Amino acid sequence: MSRRRKPRxxxxxxxxxxxxxxxxxxxxxxxxxxxxxxxxxxxxxGEHPLTLAHARGKISDEQFAAGEEVRRMYxxxxxxxxxxxxxxxxxGGAGPGIPISEAxxxxxRRLARLRSRLKDRDWIIVEKFCGEGWSMAEAVRAATLxxxxxxxxxxxxxLDELVTACGGRIxxxx
Numbered sequence: 001m002s003r004r005r006k007p008r009x010x011x012x013x014x015x016x017x018x019x020x021x022x023x024x025x026x027x028x029x030x031x032x033x034x035x036x037x038x039x040x041x042x043x044x045x046g047e048h049p050l051t052l053a054h055a056r057g058k059i060s061d062e063q064f065a066a067g068e069e070v071r072r073m074y075x076x077x078x079x080x081x082x083x084x085x086x087x088x089x090x091x092g093g094a095g096p097g098i099p100i101s102e103a104x105x106x107x108x109r110r111l112a113r114l115r116s117r118l119k120d121r122d123w124i125i126v127e128k129f130c131g132e133g134w135s136m137a138e139a140v141r142a143a144t145l146x147x148x149x150x151x152x153x154x155x156x157x158x159l160d161e162l163v164t165a166c167g168g169r170i171x172x173x174x
Contacts, residue, residue: 030135050130058136058152063159066166067130070114074131076107117165118158125158 029040050071054064111131115123121143128139136155143154 030137048133049135050133053136053155059156059159062163063156066162067126067159069166070111070126070130070162073107073111077104077111114162114165118161122158122161125155126162129155129158130162 029042048071050059050064050067053059054061059067114126118126124143125139128134128142129136134142137151140151140154143158
């Protein structure tokens, strides 16, 4: 006499493994595969993808330092040093008269120098992933429609090129 099991109610993987957010965590569902766009996971958007990749061991310390330098330059380039509520439009000008600081100019120049040393597709990946905080798959998808080696390998390859372009002299800021 054979015993039959009751069929289990199937739970989708996204519901079964969904993380429980903490007080400052915000999770979103994102696609992981650049090739098919079907695999998905949850990502904490409260943390930068570069930091998460390093914490998960997906990128090396050297790659993280180079990416963190690009991230710092992007943030520095965007800072105005003034409160936006205090800005008043100039009479006859196109916009508010906000002086650009030397630090902002220096960051923009360093980014332009790095961009000239990298291939276009590598720069797109570095810019989107490190500077703008896109996920790995989205950054690779922005650079190329399909990469046969996979997303992680392509991001690591672009970060290696960034380390080479920086000359291996990444200075950690205190």
